Amino acid sequence: MKILIAEHIADEGIHFLKQTGFNVDIKLKLSREALLDCIGVYDAIIVRSVTKVNEELYEHATNLKVVGRAGNGVDNIEMDGATKRGIIVVNTPDANTVSAAEHTIGLMLSMCRNIPRANAHIKSKQWDRTLFRGVELMDKTLGIVGLGRIGSMVATRMQSFGMNVIAYDPYIRRERFDQLKVTRIDELGELMRQSDIVTVHTPKTKETLGIIGAEEFKLCKKGVRVVNCARGGIIDEAALHEALENGTVAGAAIDVLKDEPHPISPLLDLDQTVITPHLGADTYEAQKNVGEAVALEVFEALQGKLVANAVNLPSLKSQELEALHPYLKLAEYIGKIYHQIRRDAVQKIELIYKGEVGKMDKTTLTLAYLKGLYEIILEDSVNYVNARYIAESRGVTIVEGTDTISGNYTSSIAAKIHTANGIFTLEGALFGKDEPRIVDMNGYAFDVSPKGNMLLIENIDQPGMIGKIGLTLGNECINISTMNVSLSKTSANALMFLTVDAPVSTESLEVIRKTDGIKNAWSLKM
Ligand SMILES: NC(=O)C1=CN([C@@H]2O[C@H](COP(=O)(O)OP(=O)(O)OC[C@H]3O[C@@H](n4cnc5c(N)ncnc54)[C@H](O)[C@@H]3O)[C@@H](O)[C@H]2O)C=CC1
Numbered sequence: 124m125k126i127l128i129a130e131h132i133a134d135e136g137i138h139f140l141k142q143t144g145f146n147v148d149i150k151l152k153l154s155r156e157a158l159l160d161c162i163g164v165y166d167a168i169i170v171r172s173v174t175k176v177n178e179e180l181y182e183h184a185t186n187l188k189v190v191g192r193a194g195n196g197v198d199n200i201e202m203d204g205a206t207k208r209g210i211i212v213v214n215t216p217d218a219n220t221v222s223a224a225e226h227t228i229g230l231m232l233s234m235c236r237n238i239p240r241a242n243a244h245i246k247s248k249q250w251d252r253t254l255f256r257g258v259e260l261m262d263k264t265l266g267i268v269g270l271g272r273i274g275s276m277v278a279t280r281m282q283s284f285g286m287n288v289i290a291y292d293p294y295i296r297r298e299r300f301d302q303l304k305v306t307r308i309d310e311l312g313e314l315m316r317q318s319d320i321v322t323v324h325t326p327k328t329k330e331t332l333g334i335i336g337a338e339e340f341k342l343c344k345k346g347v348r349v350v351n352c353a354r355g356g357i358i359d360e361a362a363l364h365e366a367l368e369n370g371t372v373a374g375a376a377i378d379v380l381k382d383e384p385h386p387i388s389p390l391l392d393l394d395q396t397v398i399t400p401h402l403g404a405d406t407y408e409a410q411k412n413v414g415e416a417v418a419l420e421v422f423e424a425l426q427g428k429l430v431a432n433a434v435n436l437p438s439l440k441s442q443e444l445e446a447l448h449p450y451l452k453l454a455e456y457i458g459k460i461y462h463q464i465r466r467d468a469v470q471k472i473e474l475i476y477k478g479e480v481g482k483m484d485k486t487t488l489t490l491a492y493l494k495g496l497y498e499i500i501l502e503d504s505v506n507y508v509n510a511r512y513i514a515e516s517r518g519v520t521i522v523e524g525t526d527t528i529s530g531n532y533t534s535s536i537a538a539k540i541h542t543a544n545g546i547f548t549l550e551g552a553l554f555g556k557d558e559p560r561i562v563d564m565n566g567y568a569f570d571v572s573p574k575g576n577m578l579l580i581e582n583i584d585q586p587g588m589i590g591k592i593g594l595t596l597g598n599e600c601i602n603i604s605t606m607n608v609s610l611s612k613t614s615a616n617a618l619m620f621l622t623v624d625a626p627v628s629t630e631s632l633e634v635i636r637k638t639d640g641i642k643n644a645w646s647l648k649m
C-alpha cells in the first residue's frame with residue numbers, strides 16, 4: 124500500500140506509518156498539476172486544510188481508498204465524491220480542540236489589549252502608552268456561535284475571566300447549555316444584540332457561510348468585537364471590513380481567511396484587526412496528537428477496519444465500536460449468504476434487530492449487512508462507506524426494525540430479502556459473547572457456525588442420504604468438519620450445512636448435484 128503525505132504532519136505519525144511496512148512518500152507543497160499527476164498510484168493521502176480533495180482529484184486518484192485529514196474541519200474535502208467511490212475520509216476532531224480554544228482566547232486578549240500593535244510599536248524603539256488603551260473582559264458578554272467542542276471549551280475558560288457567556292447553537296440540547304452554565308439564545312440576532320464580543324465556532328457549511336454579515340452587524344452594540352478562529356467566510360469579510368471602517372465593530376481577531384492560503388484580504392490593511400495565518404492547531408501538543416491519530420486511523424482504514432472518526436460513516440466512539448464488533452461480524456455473515464445461493468436481483472431488504480442487538484447502532488449494523496451482501500458480487504470495491512450508496516443506487520429499499528422479543532436468543536438479526544421471484548429469509552444469532560450462528564434459513568432451523576469454506580446441500584429427505592453425501596464428498600476428496608441437517612416442515616426436503624476443509628471446485632459441485640437424491644448444492648465462502 125502507498126501513502127502520500129501531502130501536507131506536514133508530526134514526525135510521530137510519519138514514523139508510525141513507516142514502521143507498518145507501508146510505502147510512505149512525503150511530498151509537501153506539490154503543485155496542483157504534480158499532485159494530480161502522481162495521485163493515481165496512492166492508496167491513501169494525508170492532508171491538512173490546504174489541499175483541495177475534490178472531484179478533480181478523485182478522477183485522477185484511481186487507487187485511492189482513504190483520505191486522512193490531519194485536523195478537524197473537512198470543508199476542503201468533497202464528501203459525496205468520496206462516499207460514492209467507497210473512499211473513507213477520516214479526521215482527528217478531538218486532537219487539536221484545546222489548542223484551537225486557547226488560540227481563540229489568545230486572539231481575544233490580543234485584540235482587546237492591542238498587544239500586536241503595541242509590540243510592533245516598542246520594537247520600532249518607540250514608547251507612547253496613549254495609543255493602545257484596551258478594554259477588560261470582566262463583566263462583558265461573550266456571544267458564542269456554535270457550542271461544540273471548541274465553543275464549549277472557550278465558554279468555560281472565559282467564565283473564569285468573569286465574562287457572562289451566552290451562545291447560539293440550535294443543534295445542541297438545552298441540558299448541555301445548563302451543564303456549561305451558558306445562557307441559551309434562540310436567535311442569532313438576539314446574540315448579536317447582547318454581545319460585547321462575538322466568537323464563531325461552527326463548521327463551514329452552506330448554512331454558516333456568511334452567517335454573520337451586514338444585517339447582523341446592524342443589530343450589534345456599537346463597538347462590538349468579533350473573533351473567527353473557525354473557518355474563513357463564516358463572518359462575511361466584506362461586511363466585516365465595512366463595519367470596522369464605520370466603527371460599528373471596534374476590533375476583529377481572525378485566524379482564518381476566506382481565500383487561504385493567499386494573504387489578500389482587505390482586513391489585513393486595517394489597524395483594528397489582529398490576524399494570524401491559521402495557527403489555531405499549531406502547537407507541539409496538538410500536532411503530535413493529530414499526527415499520531417491520523418496515522419493510526421489511516422493505517423486501520425487501509426486494513427478495512429471500521430474507524431471511529433470516519434467522517435463519511437455514522438460516528439461511533441471507540442468503546443461503542445468494540446461492543447458492536449461481534450454483531451457487525453454476525454450482520455456481515457448474514458449478508459454474505461444470499462448471493463452465494465441466489466442470483467435474483469434484490470428489491471427490498473427488511474432487517475429486524477431482535478433482543479439486545481436492537482439497542483445497538485442499527486445504521487452501522489445495516490452497513491455491515493450490506494457490505495457482506497455486495498462483497499460477494501463486487502468484492503473489494505464495496506466497504507462500509509459505499510455499501511448503502513450501492514444498495515440505494517440499485518433501487519433497493521432498506522427497512523430496519525427492532526423486536527424486543529428475540530425468541531431463544533439474547534440477540535438475533537433476521538433478514539428478509541424480497542425479489543421478483545419471492546422472499547428469502549435468513550436469521551443469525553449471537554451465541555455467548557461473540558459466536559455468530561445461522562439459526563434459520565427459509566424456515567429451516569439450524570445451529571451453524573458460519574466459517575471458512577462451506578457447502579449447502581438441498582436433498583430429498585429419505586433414508587441413507589447422509590451416508591450418500593459423505594461418500595460423494597469422500598470420492599471428491601472433500602473433508603467434512605461439521606454437518607448440520609434440517610428437515611422441512613412443509614415438504615419432503617432437507618437442507619444440510621457442511622463445513623469443509625478446502626474450497627469445493629465447480630467440478631466437484633457438479634458431481635454432488637448429480638448424486639441421486641440431491642436437488643441442489645452451493646459452495647459458500649464465509
Ligand atoms: N483555526 C484552527 O486551526 C482550527 C479551526 N477549527 C474549526 O473550528 C470549528 C469548530 O470546531 P469544533 O468545535 O471541533 O466543531 P464541533 O462540530 O464540535 O462544533 C461545531 C458546533 O457548531 C454548531 N453549528 C452548526 N451549524 C450551526 C449554525 N448554523 N448555527 C449555530 N451553530 C451551529 C454545531 O451544532 C456544533 O455544536 C470548525 O470550523 C473547525 O474546522 C478546528 C480546529 C482548529
Ligand SMILES: O=C(O)CCC(=O)C(=O)O
Pocket residue numbers: 171172193194195196197219401403404405
Ligand atoms: O492546522 C491545520 O491543519 C488546520 C487545523 C484546522 O483548522 C482544523 O483542524 O480544522
